[in-house]
Amino acid sequence: xxxxxxxxxxxxxxxxxALVAFSLPPWGWWPLAFIGIAIFARITTSGITRKRTQFLxxxxxxxxxxxxxxxxMWFLTPPGYVIAVIxxxxxxxxxxxxxxxxxxxxVALPLAHALAETFRFSFPFGGVPLASLAISQxxxxxxxxxxxxxxxxxxxxxxxxxxxxxxxxxxxxxxHLAMFGAIVALVVCAGIVAPNGSDTGETRTxxxxxxxxxxxxxxxxxxxxxxxxxxxxxxxxxxxxxxxMVIWPENVIDVADFYDSVERTxxxxxxxxxxxxxxxxxxxxMNARYxxxxxIVVNEDGTLGDRYDKVRRVPFGEFVPLRGLLETLGAPVDxxxxxxxxxxxxxxxxxxxxxxxxxxxxEVFFSGRANEGVEAGGxxxxxxxxxxxxxxxxxxxxxxxxxxxxAIENGRWLVQVSPTGFSAFISPTGEVFDRTxxxxxxxxxxxxxxxxxxxxxxxxxxxxxxxxxxxALGSLACIARKRRLSALS
Numbered sequence: 001x002x003x004x005x006x007x008x009x010x011x012x013x014x015x016x017x018a019l020v021a022f023s024l025p026p027w028g029w030w031p032l033a034f035i036g037i038a039i040f041a042r043i044t045t046s047g048i049t050r051k052r053t054q055f056l057x058x059x060x061x062x063x064x065x066x067x068x069x070x071x072x073m074w075f076l077t078p079p080g081y082v083i084a085v086i087x088x089x090x091x092x093x094x095x096x097x098x099x100x101x102x103x104x105x106x107v108a109l110p111l112a113h114a115l116a117e118t119f120r121f122s123f124p125f126g127g128v129p130l131a132s133l134a135i136s137q138x139x140x141x142x143x144x145x146x147x148x149x150x151x152x153x154x155x156x157x158x159x160x161x162x163x164x165x166x167x168x169x170x171x172x173x174x175x176h177l178a179m180f181g182a183i184v185a186l187v188v189c190a191g192i193v194a195p196n197g198s199d200t201g202e203t204r205t206x207x208x209x210x211x212x213x214x215x216x217x218x219x220x221x222x223x224x225x226x227x228x229x230x231x232x233x234x235x236x237x238x239x240x241x242x243x244x245m246v247i248w249p250e251n252v253i254d255v256a257d258f259y260d261s262v263e264r265t266x267x268x269x270x271x272x273x274x275x276x277x278x279x280x281x282x283x284x285x286m287n288a289r290y291x292x293x294x295x296i297v298v299n300e301d302g303t304l305g306d307r308y309d310k311v312r313r314v315p316f317g318e319f320v321p322l323r324g325l326l327e328t329l330g331a332p333v334d335x336x337x338x339x340x341x342x343x344x345x346x347x348x349x350x351x352x353x354x355x356x357x358x359x360x361x362x363e364v365f366f367s368g369r370a371n372e373g374v375e376a377g378g379x380x381x382x383x384x385x386x387x388x389x390x391x392x393x394x395x396x397x398x399x400x401x402x403x404x405x406x407a408i409e410n411g412r413w414l415v416q417v418s419p420t421g422f423s424a425f426i427s428p429t430g431e432v433f434d435r436t437x438x439x440x441x442x443x444x445x446x447x448x449x450x451x452x453x454x455x456x457x458x459x460x461x462x463x464x465x466x467x468x469x470x471x472a473l474g475s476l477a478c479i480a481r482k483r484r485l486s487a488l489s
Contacts, residue, residue: 006053009043013057016040017064023136024069025397030140033133036065037162038169044096045105045166051097058096058113062089069131072395075216077316077335084128091116102476103483106167110159111473117155118466121366125315129365130398133158138401142184143430144191146409147455149465150367156469157187196428197411197453200379204244204354205447207276208417208425209234211252212441215420216391218335224254227419228263234441235270243276243445245351249419250281250361250386251293258282258296259304268302275300277351281360281384283340290341293318295358295384297351306350309343310360312369317362347373354379354450357412361385364399364416370406371458379450381406381414388420393438396422404430411455413448 019036022029040061048054066085073081095112102108121129134151137143137158145154164180211230231252238246248267255261271278278298283291293313297305313319319339347369349356357373357380364370364383373381383403387396400422407414407426414426421438425446434444 013061014064017061020065021068025401026393033136034162038166041163041166054096054100055093059089059093062092072390075390080316088120103480106163108476111469114156125321135401138404142187145187147194150457152465197451199449200452202450203447207246208444210423210436210442218389227252246278247417248280249417250384251283253282256285267298271300293340308345308358311343312363313340314362346376348376357381365402374410381412383416385418409457
């Protein structure tokens with residue numbers, strides 16, 4: 001193989017990864033994921049035997065995918081963004097090497113790349129499950145499959161369909177057409193018939209308050225009181241008398257001690273006026289090194305109710321991993337002067353007689369956190385968030401997509417509420433209602449059904465599918481090894 005032909009392959013791999021990137025929100029052209037994967041499949045399965053070439057092709061493909069899809073991270077930490085993109089791309093480079101060792105690469109490669117995605121969802125620093133194939137398909141007909149196997153199974157299905165499509169386009173035989181049609185039909189039908197929970201017959205009327213304000217402002221440059229005033233102004237405009245709860249976004253109140261704060265008194269006045277409990281996002285000072293990030297219930301009589309402290313923190317956003325080492329090396333860590341103290345609570349809040357599954361901001365990207373809230377009895381999911389620091393809408397739109405996935409996975413209504421957008425109500429089927437604009441001041445009010453029952457994914461989680469995929473990939477590798485040994489003997 002000549003160097004020029006390799007260069008052509010590398011450019012094609014980069015372009016195919018870019019197509020996958022544009023299947024993601026905010027662009028959201030979800031069919032491009034299949035086209036990009038199909039092109040990559042043709043490149044990587046066309047007689048390449050060198051491990052180095054396979055590794056580079058997989059890495060470059062994933063780089064073209066992650067570099068645009070995760071570019072919001074630049075506003076957190078430019079060095080972290082570069083390192084994350086290269087590291088996660090390398091995971092897919094390894095997957096290309098592993099998958100190509102099989103006698104059946106059209107199956108082994110999708111398995112290997114799906115497992116690479118699973119790995120990056122957990123490592124390092126708790127994982128970064130952004131710019132995922134599952135997110136790209138949140139509005140596609142395939143999304144119902146998450147009720148069975150969550151984002152991992154959806155990821156594998158997208159990869160497998162893309163690899164099958166590569167064969168159909170290049171060699172349009174009836175068996176390839178039948179295989180492609182069978183895979184697509186199976187995925188769509190399985191998602192449709194999978195258990196989705198059921199209405200309990202009870203409803204709750206919820207108000208989600210988006211205070212509005214400028215986008216792209218860092219917390220260290222923002223007067224916390226200005227944020228509170230905007231949310232108070234929006235709340236004071238509420239005239240409804242039948243609300244069951246009012247939700248404020250993540251960390252709109254930044255105080256030393258919420259119990260003794262003016263803000264608690266002001267919220268208590270509104271809770272009494274509306275005769276409804278408030279679920280408000282607070283950050284509290286612990287000491288010079290740590291703060292807490294929590295959602296807390298303020299009851300109608302002004303007393304404090306249940307509290308949930310955020311468990312999953314944003315690396316380089318809410319805490320700096322290896323802070324001491326980075327400071328020694330002279331890295332700019334001053335934008336995050338203190339680390340958020342991780343909570344250890346189950347992801348639920350009791351709001352009067354309603355059990356609410358709660359995932360704060362970043363946690364909505366992790367399917368297990370929402371599932372934990374449902375497992376604890378949550379009949380509705382709430383995602384208070386704050387993406388006001390990030391310019392553009394890449395993060396915000398991907399979060400809406402992730403909220404859709406969590407709603408479908410668990411068969412629950414989900415309420416997402418943000419200080420500057422996006423806020424929305426999302427149905428158990430993933431339909432988005434009342435989505436706000438960025439920077440808009442608005443109160444969303446909707447009566448939603450409380451739901452019970454569990455989906456298959458809610459009951460099973462990710463582990464059975466990880467085990468099955470590892471076992472399948474290992475079996476294919478063993479078959480390939482035995483055939484090579486037989487050929488040598």
